[in-house]
Amino acid sequence: MSTPHYLSSLARRSSDPAISWLMKLTLDQPHLISLAAGFTDNETLPAAEVGALVGELLRDDATALQYGSTAGDPELRKLTLDRVCAQDGIAPGAALAADDVVVTNGSQQLLYLLSEVLCDAGDIVLVEDPTYFVYLGICEALGIDATPVRMEPDGIALDDLQRTLQRLKDSGALGRLKFVYLVTYFQNPTGWTTSFEKKREALAILRHYEAAAGHPLFVLEDAGYRDLRFAGPDTPSLKSLDAANERVAYSNTYTKPFATGIKVGYGVLPRPLVRHVLRSKGNHDFGSANFNQRLIALALRSGVYDRHLPKMQAGYRRRKERMGGALTKYFPPAAKWQETSGGLYFWPELPASCNTSHDGAIFRAALDAGVLYVPGDLCFAPSPLRPKPKNCMRLSFGGTPSAQIEEGIQRLGAVLRSQGM
Amino acid sequence: MSTPHYLSSLARRSSDPAISWLMKLTLDQPHLISLAAGFTDNETLPAAEVGALVGELLRDDATALQYGSTAGDPELRKLTLDRVCAQDGIAPGAALAADDVVVTNGSQQLLYLLSEVLCDAGDIVLVEDPTYFVYLGICEALGIDATPVRMEPDGIALDDLQRTLQRLKDSGALGRLKFVYLVTYFQNPTGWTTSFEKKREALAILRHYEAAAGHPLFVLEDAGYRDLRFAGPDTPSLKSLDAANERVAYSNTYTKPFATGIKVGYGVLPRPLVRHVLRSKGNHDFGSANFNQRLIALALRSGVYDRHLPKMQAGYRRRKERMGGALTKYFPPAAKWQETSGGLYFWPELPASCNTSHDGAIFRAALDAGVLYVPGDLCFAPSPLRPKPKNCMRLSFGGTPSAQIEEGIQRLGAVLRSQGM
Numbered sequence: 001m002s003t004p005h006y007l008s009s010l011a012r013r014s015s016d017p018a019i020s021w022l023m024k025l026t027l028d029q030p031h032l033i034s035l036a037a038g039f040t041d042n043e044t045l046p047a048a049e050v051g052a053l054v055g056e057l058l059r060d061d062a063t064a065l066q067y068g069s070t071a072g073d074p075e076l077r078k079l080t081l082d083r084v085c086a087q088d089g090i091a092p093g094a095a096l097a098a099d100d101v102v103v104t105n106g107s108q109q110l111l112y113l114l115s116e117v118l119c120d121a122g123d124i125v126l127v128e129d130p131t132y133f134v135y136l137g138i139c140e141a142l143g144i145d146a147t148p149v150r151m152e153p154d155g156i157a158l159d160d161l162q163r164t165l166q167r168l169k170d171s172g173a174l175g176r177l178k179f180v181y182l183v184t185y186f187q188n189p190t191g192w193t194t195s196f197e198k199k200r201e202a203l204a205i206l207r208h209y210e211a212a213a214g215h216p217l218f219v220l221e222d223a224g225y226r227d228l229r230f231a232g233p234d235t236p237s238l239k240s241l242d243a244a245n246e247r248v249a250y251s252n253t254y255t256k257p258f259a260t261g262i263k264v265g266y267g268v269l270p271r272p273l274v275r276h277v278l279r280s281k282g283n284h285d286f287g288s289a290n291f292n293q294r295l296i297a298l299a300l301r302s303g304v305y306d307r308h309l310p311k312m313q314a315g316y317r318r319r320k321e322r323m324g325g326a327l328t329k330y331f332p333p334a335a336k337w338q339e340t341s342g343g344l345y346f347w348p349e350l351p352a353s354c355n356t357s358h359d360g361a362i363f364r365a366a367l368d369a370g371v372l373y374v375p376g377d378l379c380f381a382p383s384p385l386r387p388k389p390k391n392c393m394r395l396s397f398g399g400t401p402s403a404q405i406e407e408g409i410q411r412l413g414a415v416l417r418s419q420g421m
Numbered sequence: 422m423s424t425p426h427y428l429s430s431l432a433r434r435s436s437d438p439a440i441s442w443l444m445k446l447t448l449d450q451p452h453l454i455s456l457a458a459g460f461t462d463n464e465t466l467p468a469a470e471v472g473a474l475v476g477e478l479l480r481d482d483a484t485a486l487q488y489g490s491t492a493g494d495p496e497l498r499k500l501t502l503d504r505v506c507a508q509d510g511i512a513p514g515a516a517l518a519a520d521d522v523v524v525t526n527g528s529q530q531l532l533y534l535l536s537e538v539l540c541d542a543g544d545i546v547l548v549e550d551p552t553y554f555v556y557l558g559i560c561e562a563l564g565i566d567a568t569p570v571r572m573e574p575d576g577i578a579l580d581d582l583q584r585t586l587q588r589l590k591d592s593g594a595l596g597r598l599k600f601v602y603l604v605t606y607f608q609n610p611t612g613w614t615t616s617f618e619k620k621r622e623a624l625a626i627l628r629h630y631e632a633a634a635g636h637p638l639f640v641l642e643d644a645g646y647r648d649l650r651f652a653g654p655d656t657p658s659l660k661s662l663d664a665a666n667e668r669v670a671y672s673n674t675y676t677k678p679f680a681t682g683i684k685v686g687y688g689v690l691p692r693p694l695v696r697h698v699l700r701s702k703g704n705h706d707f708g709s710a711n712f713n714q715r716l717i718a719l720a721l722r723s724g725v726y727d728r729h730l731p732k733m734q735a736g737y738r739r740r741k742e743r744m745g746g747a748l749t750k751y752f753p754p755a756a757k758w759q760e761t762s763g764g765l766y767f768w769p770e771l772p773a774s775c776n777t778s779h780d781g782a783i784f785r786a787a788l789d790a791g792v793l794y795v796p797g798d799l800c801f802a803p804s805p806l807r808p809k810p811k812n813c814m815r816l817s818f819g820g821t822p823s824a825q826i827e828e829g830i831q832r833l834g835a836v837l838r839s840q841g842m
Contacts, residue, residue: 004693006599006636011538014700019707023490039488047483054475062468065680066820067460069444105526105706112705117432138704178427215427259486261711272425279435283559284533284705285526286440290682292710399487 014141018133018378025372033408036372038188038344039399040260044315046308050259053298068290070282072103076297080266084250088240095245100269102277105288107224107253107265112138114220114249117276118178119144126164126180128156130379132188135181146381153338155194156182158201165209174209179218184238186225186343189379189394199238203247218270220249227257227309229342230317239268246270254296257312258305264296319405323397326406330413332421344398350391354421357390362419369411435562439554439799446793454829457793459609459765460820461681465736467729471680474719489711491703493524497718501687505671509661516666521690523698526709528645528674528686533559535641535670538697539599540565547585547601549577551800553609556602567802574759576615577603579622586630595630600639605659607646607764610800610815620659624668639691641670648678648730650763651738660689667691675717678733679726685709685717740826744818747827751834753842765819771812771842778811783840790832
């Protein structure tokens with residue numbers, strides 16, 4: 001289908017997201033085992049808890065059914081600030097207050113709003129290589145040059161960050177760099193978590209280049225998987241290193257660990273950006289659904305939310321162990337992957353000669369075997385500096401019925417072996 | 422506060438919305454009687470109904486708490502198509518199907534998405550004069566030239582529409598015109614409804630100029646107040662005149678007449694625009710909260726929604742009668758207004774010498790008397806062709822506690838008389 005000439009440049013830049021055809025494949029083949037969807041675990045959804053919360057929420061007071069404000073429910077913003085501070089071992093204060101919290105339609109909307117408010121077409125955002133592929137769609141639509149920085153199991157490669165910044169400086173492009181987008185916990189797609197040391201170093205490196213950029217170089221920290229941690233210690237956020245609240249935009253979601261259908265996310269933003277994000281949010285929808293926000297605030301205040309987390313985490317731990325065990329059992333020895341202690345994904349890397357892309361033999365054979373995965377190349381930004389790696393796959397243990405995980409991996413392992421691995 | 426130089430042009434074009442300072446005034450003076458807010462009626466919010474619906478929704482099936490799709494819940498899209506067709510006395514068919522329905526975060530998000538997908542900075546949208554002031558904020562942010570067409574009690578002035586189009590054609594600007602934005606039912610701010618004859622004529626006039634424009638000239642029909650009709654017959658939509666589904670984007674909301682806190686709106690879109698709006702929606706938030714959509718679908722399917730409408734409408738009729746009676750009793754005879762049979766607003770016009778603007782004596786005296794209204798000049802697009810009229814005010818009978826409506830109008834009437842009217 002051709003793109004009409006009268007559309008905006010934003011619309012003409014945009015293409016159908018990968019998720020569209022992945023979903024279409026799923027719908028066309030209902031018996032497919034999908035290891036592709038980033039869906040969350042249906043088996044631990046808190047149906048009874050939500051029902052009870054709604055009853056309590058509406059018992060004496062219908063105002064949760066009334067409009068809220070653009071920035072979000074005041075109680076939820078306050079609880080969010082307290083929660084982020086408690087997780088990070090920092091204290092609210094003059095520089096970091098509930099007014100710096102903006103409630104959004106999932107954390108995805110915060111990614112869009114921040115990008116829209118900071119970037120014109122032609123501006124640059126540094127992204128992890130690989131990165132969250134839906135964010136690459138935002139960059140495409142807004143005309144942002146998403147410039148990849150190599151990803152390692154403990155976060156972006158600092159030498160590549162340094163080199164990339166220097167290259168931008170040398171070519172006179174540093175003024176167009178607006179921020180770095182980092183998915184710092186159990187990253188989508190790799191499952192890797194950025195170490196605290198790398199967070200500190202990355203901020204320092206960015207600071208060093210600010211004079212040459214002529215403006216602050218922000219970090220957008222996407223912590224959307226932080227609370228899906230089922231083992232090991234938590235890592236403090238980049239926000240915890242930004243005591244003056246002037247460089248790090250921190251985003252997270254309440255509903256990925258609780259009930260994705262309720263869709264309440266938030267950003268904790270550097271003070272100078274708050275009003276601009278709010279203006280944009282006002283134009284987009286003048287505020288997220290008040291009902292959902294009041295519901296989440298009540299879930300937090302009542303303890304229901306925190307009591308749910310360990311159940312959800314235990315569910316993911318079981319699914320992850322099932323998938324990890326199946327990978328060891330059925331995947332050929334040439335496939336390599338990291339263990340993960342949170343999130344939704346494994347990211348097996350195959351020998352460089354393998355092609356997992358959607359137009360390659362492995363993907364086709366997997367479909368024929370009734371298994372769907374996310375081809376890894378979708379998660380790499382286009383770049384003139386390297387070809388997109390085509391030898392990875394994103395496998396989700398989040399939404400697949402747990403009984404199908406082993407069967408799906410077994411079939412996929414057989415496909416890989418049949419393709420000569 | 423100055424605007425940082427590193428923001429995007431979108432952010433630098435944007436200003437704080439009027440609603441921000443109106444809300445701030447309300448918060449600063451909690452005893453203020455606000456006739457300004459476009460809030461809906463707290464007294465008829467369906468708290469018990471929503472509680473029961475949630476119980477039913479989650480009883481045997483938790484999937485309402487799982488992610489949905491970008492376009493929206495399939496059942497809700499189907500019910501929406503059927504409902505719009507039934508209201509308009511038309512039939513679904515090959516040209517108009519559930520796939521043309523997109524569910525959004527209130528109808529506001531549809532306004533933003535459509536504008537973003539069709540317009541670059543410098544493009545033109547024709548708007549009613551006066552129009553919905555939040556839409557003017559979208560135009561400001563996107564750099565759209567919102568060009569006013571005179572509004573009359575039965576819809577836009579066709580002679581002015583014709584003249585405006587001819588002027589754009591003569592000046593070579595017609596190629597930059599993308600669509601006409603019409604609030605066709607109980608318009609915000611005037612309360613006026615566009616007649617069916619005017620809808621037909623407006624479409625014909627637009628068609629006439631398409632060859633010169635070089636592309637389709639769309640209409641964005643905002644029917645957000647259609648179901649807040651408490652007397653008189655319904656009017657078929659512009660969509661009913663677009664049998665081929667190729668020119669009219671129709672938007673409405675389920676939650677303004679039901680529970681604004683749940684915030685579910687939709688668009689019924691010309692086929693060629695659907696995929697582009699969906700791509701943009703995918704980037705914004707990859708779908709509205711599934712829980713809210715499933716809740717509204719159940720409210721529709723079960724009849725709860727339709728049983729609520731007459732209660733809600735009766736509530737607004739009482740409020741409207743209270744405000745209308747008070748206006749007659751307390752406002753000076755020089756003030757003129759139209760009766761309305763739906764929506765939330767009266768729009769009194771004062772003699773041309775009066776200044777209702779936020780920096781004028783009347784607004785200040787009203788605040789001193791403890792009453793807030795929306796200054797009418799906020800609802801007029803900036804234009805070199807006429808000064809903004811400053812002699813109107815938007816008075817809402819929607820959200821004010823009904824006991825305060827008469828008191829508010831009485832005080833406002835006294836202010837007008839004290840200012841020499």
